[in-house]
Amino acid sequence: MNRRSLWMVAGVAATILVAGCKSADDEYAPAFVPKTYPFEGKVDAKYVGAWKSSDGSSTLNIVKDGNLTIETTSRSVAGTSVSHVSGQWLASGDALMFKYSVGSQPPTVLKYTATVSGKALTLQQAGGRMKTTYARQ
Numbered sequence: 001m002n003r004r005s006l007w008m009v010a011g012v013a014a015t016i017l018v019a020g021c022k023s024a025d026d027e028y029a030p031a032f033v034p035k036t037y038p039f040e041g042k043v044d045a046k047y048v049g050a051w052k053s054s055d056g057s058s059t060l061n062i063v064k065d066g067n068l069t070i071e072t073t074s075r076s077v078a079g080t081s082v083s084h085v086s087g088q089w090l091a092s093g094d095a096l097m098f099k100y101s102v103g104s105q106p107p108t109v110l111k112y113t114a115t116v117s118g119k120a121l122t123l124q125q126a127g128g129r130m131k132t133t134y135a136r137q
Contacts, residue, residue, distance in 0.1 A: 037111045037126070039099045041092030046116050051134035060121075060134060062089055068098060096123065 043066050051060040061069040068089040073082050087100030087107075096114040101107045112123040119136040 037097065037109045039088070039090065039097055039107075039109045041090030041095070041097055043089075044091035047089070047091055047096060047114065047121070050137040051121050052137055054133045054135065058132065058134075059137075066090065068100070070098070070100075095126070 043064065045064065047062050048064045049062060051062065053059070057074070058070065058072045063069075066088050068087050070085045070087075071082060072085075073080060085100045085102070087098060089099070090097045091114070094113055094115070096112045098110045098112070099107050111126040113126065115122045121134040121136070122131055123134070124131045
């Protein structure tokens, strides 16, 4: 290898090393930061109820007082885990807003395009491609 090639390899290695380093504070930081939305709207009776996703992995309990509970079951090679989240919800136009906090973290507000048709609720996160359909229980 000539001298120029060695410097190039050293530069690339240094760039990879620096880019791959994280501080201890960043160890559990998300890979991306979701867009933030204002938590605004009103309670809309058409969304109130207990809902279960078509694949059975998620349940939503949307309460008429604006409270919300979400239970999600996920499977991995390590086994099955169940997460529970409590928070508030509001409807704004054709969107549902979910607000919740995990531990001492600041509140997260998620925005979903929401469609109710009969006993089905379809949610699609803003900017996302995946749609989840829930059946009223």
